[in-house]
Amino acid sequence: MIDRIDVVIPARNAHDTIADVVRPFTEHPAIGRIIVVCNPPSVRTALALKQLQHTRSIYVLQEHSEGKGQAVTRGLEYVITPHVIFCDADLTGFTTHHISSLIIAAVVGDDTMIVGVPDIPENLPGHRLWSFPWVSGERCVPTRLVRPLKLHGYLMETQINLANSHAVHGVEFAPLYGCKSPFRMTSDRLDAMQRDLEWGKLRGIL
Secondary structure, three states: OOOOEEEEEEEOOOOOOHHHHHHHHHHOOOEEEEEEEEOOOOHHHHHHHHHHOOOOOEEEEEOOOOOHHHHHHHHHOOOOOOEEEEOOOOOEOOOHHHHHHHOHHHHOOOOOEEEEEEEOOOOOOHHHHHHOHHHOOEEEEEHHHHOOOOOOHHHHHHHHHHHHHHOOOOEEEEEEEEEEOOOOOOHHHHHHHHHHHHHHHHOOOO
């Protein structure tokens, strides 16, 4: 019997999709705690999850923080399992089969990071195709790898990639066929990404 695997889901304005993302986790036998971090706080997201909370341990945290990475770091405080899954809250078509693909290394006790790759968005610019798998928010990693990191905004996936490389752990990409992640490159998001980039440069992360 393997250890259960906890899940951290940062949720930003995701009340329309959050229940469909969380439901497969409640139906998968290998999943432990499901920690949803609403950042900014969202009563609508909490209400969307209310009907699922009797099926599994779902923690809904209301967080005021600067970005995605900080919200995930908050969620990590509730993780008690050797591996942890990170998952975005705005996916569509996410299934228990996708979860099984993400946890395959954890099941056998391997430290390999598994990165799930949703279908490529139709509006993703061609020059970004090479980076799409590397910045995917769907991944399963050893908890001890990410626990010490001060995850920061949209830089968090890069921080995890670098930490995994420094630890000399393997990485594998698992296609999540039929799972779609929206690509919304708004001006606010571009500004936030630029701020996170400068933050990383100042601290020698990049």
